[in-house]
Amino acid sequence: MEVTSVTNGIIIDHVPAGTALKVLQFLHIDPAKTKLALIMNASSQRYGTKDIIKIEDETSVDLNVLSLIARQATVDIVKGGKIIDKQQPSLPEHVVNVISCTNPRCVTTTEHGIDQLFHLMHTKRQEYRCDYCDEEAKF
Amino acid sequence: MATLSQKGEPLSDNNNPDLSVEASSARVESASSSIHSAGISGNTSTLRGHSVVTLDDLSPQQIIELLRKAEYIDSHRRQVMHTCDGRILATLFYEPSTRTRLSFETAMLRLGGNVIGFAGAQLSSVSKGESISDTLKTVSNYADVVAIRHPKEGAALVASRAASVPVINAGDGGHMHPTQTLADLATLTSRFGRVNNLTVGLCGDLTFGRTVHSLISTLCRFGNVRFVLISPDELKTPQYVLDRINDTPSCSFVQTRDLVGVIGDLDVLYMTRVQKERFFNEDDYLRLRDTYILDEDKLRHAKPEMAVLHPLPRVNEIAVEVDNDPRAAYFEQVKNGMLMRMALESSVLGDELPGYEAWSGKEVYA
Numbered sequence: 001m002e003v004t005s006v007t008n009g010i011i012i013d014h015v016p017a018g019t020a021l022k023v024l025q026f027l028h029i030d031p032a033k034t035k036l037a038l039i040m041n042a043s044s045q046r047y048g049t050k051d052i053i054k055i056e057d058e059t060s061v062d063l064n065v066l067s068l069i070a071r072q073a074t075v076d077i078v079k080g081g082k083i084i085d086k087q088q089p090s091l092p093e094h095v096v097n098v099i100s101c102t103n104p105r106c107v108t109t110t111e112h113g114i115d116q117l118f119h120l121m122h123t124k125r126q127e128y129r130c131d132y133c134d135e136e137a138k139f
Numbered sequence: 140m141a142t143l144s145q146k147g148e149p150l151s152d153n154n155n156p157d158l159s160v161e162a163s164s165a166r167v168e169s170a171s172s173s174i175h176s177a178g179i180s181g182n183t184s185t186l187r188g189h190s191v192v193t194l195d196d197l198s199p200q201q202i203i204e205l206l207r208k209a210e211y212i213d214s215h216r217r218q219v220m221h222t223c224d225g226r227i228l229a230t231l232f233y234e235p236s237t238r239t240r241l242s243f244e245t246a247m248l249r250l251g252g253n254v255i256g257f258a259g260a261q262l263s264s265v266s267k268g269e270s271i272s273d274t275l276k277t278v279s280n281y282a283d284v285v286a287i288r289h290p291k292e293g294a295a296l297v298a299s300r301a302a303s304v305p306v307i308n309a310g311d312g313g314h315m316h317p318t319q320t321l322a323d324l325a326t327l328t329s330r331f332g333r334v335n336n337l338t339v340g341l342c343g344d345l346t347f348g349r350t351v352h353s354l355i356s357t358l359c360r361f362g363n364v365r366f367v368l369i370s371p372d373e374l375k376t377p378q379y380v381l382d383r384i385n386d387t388p389s390c391s392f393v394q395t396r397d398l399v400g401v402i403g404d405l406d407v408l409y410m411t412r413v414q415k416e417r418f419f420n421e422d423d424y425l426r427l428r429d430t431y432i433l434d435e436d437k438l439r440h441a442k443p444e445m446a447v448l449h450p451l452p453r454v455n456e457i458a459v460e461v462d463n464d465p466r467a468a469y470f471e472q473v474k475n476g477m478l479m480r481m482a483l484e485s486s487v488l489g490d491e492l493p494g495y496e497a498w499s500g501k502e503v504y505a
């Protein structure tokens with residue numbers, strides 16, 4: 001499958017198959033207003049299948065947010081048609097206003113104007129818990 | 140905060156500061172502290188200005204200091220009665236819990252301070268639809284310290300971040316209730332002079348009982364506790380609490396359904412209520428409820444110095460006849476709750492107890 005390459009922009013590779021649209025949503029990238037190419041369910045030696053997102057004219061993505069939903073993803077920064085930097089997201093210690101607490105008894109369901117805060121509880125299990133009620137985050 | 144043990148090894152919160160044993164009869168009437176501190180030393184950095192949302196906000200050293208203060212307060216009630224003169228405690232109780240509110244308020248009154256606040260029914264007229272943050276920003280102008288009770292989990296954290304004065308969590312839904320656990324610890328030290336080297340049985344609803352989870356995880360920070368978890372299969376201890384014990388090398392646990400079979404091994408029996416709502420089947424409920432009722436018949440199998448604790452209020456899980464047994468410690472627990480709240484309120488205010496000598500962290504008991 002041939003897809004136009006990026007001249008100046010970024011390539012997010014090794015996105016879990018079928019989740020590219022969700023990744024864009026979390027990264028606040030609007031597919032209607034952005035010059036981008038999506039390759040979904042491409043074959044991957046490492047993971048069987050994967051999605052690839054290529055975005056023209058974008059210079060960076062929020063690696064912390066990316067790591068939450070696509071932990072195995074890699075980011076290539078492209079300039080003048082060449083990859084000038086490769087980045088690997090790592091799990092952030094704290095996550096602010098990216099995910100919302102799903103515990104109906106949590107104070108975040110009633111208190112207005114407070115941030116949704118999660119902290120990394122268990123690196124190996126990639127477990128995040130709500131700062132307020134300690135409920136585990138669901139992605 | 141770096142602290143060093145007697146052997147010069149760094150102590151982290153999880154490194155089980157060893158508060159080892161003094162004598163066998165550990166109830167001390169004198170002013171000198173009966174809380175053993177061998178092996179733990181260090182910096183009990185001041186609590187002045189701090190909020191206490193969960194017990195993880197306190198270091199083991201700070202908890203020991205509060206236990207020592209509570210003991211001092213009990214034996215020096217007249218000396219401490221003006222410790223908080225001119226101070227005002229606000230009790231913001233968004234749900235009724237009369238016994239907890241009375242304990243917080245009595246604690247401040249006995250230190251010479253005053254109390255304002257609202258509870259339950261008055262709520263609608265006090266802060267109709269106002270956010271917790273706004274209420275705390277307002278009340279911070281009136282009071283020097285706040286105790287908050289709220290049905291939502293995490294409410295106390297929201298309150299502490301909005302307030303400019305220290306906030307003490309008096310229970311946030313099913314989440315945390317740190318002063319209950321402090322009362323439990325104070326009862327262990329008043330009975331045994333220590334909070335470790337004990338076999339602690341917890342009996343009843345171990346799934347939903349937050350007091351039980353909080354006590355287990357706090358005891359794990361001090362280490363050297365054998366837990367005996369006594370519950371019906373329907374109400375077993377959640378995995379994350381078992382993980383907490385497993386992560387503590389000096390602690391261990393066994394799980395059983397049989398109270399009478401293990402009661403003879405226990406130094407402490409912490410009873411909780413088995414609530415009817417937790418059962419699908421009425422017959423199961425009745426059968427299990429009666430299995431765990433503690434009475435003199437079951438206590439015959441227990442050690443003479445075992446202590447029976449219960450967070451109260453009880454329904455029928457401890458027979459009234461047990462109240463006269465010297466092993467019944469649950470009304471002492473109520474007293475200790477008030478003493479610990481006195482210790483905590485004065486500490487977060489930075490008000491020194493007259494005549495009290497701060498723990499140097501160097502005392503070692505043989």
Ligand SMILES: [Zn+2]
Binds near residue numbers: 101132134135
């Ligand atoms: Zn939450």
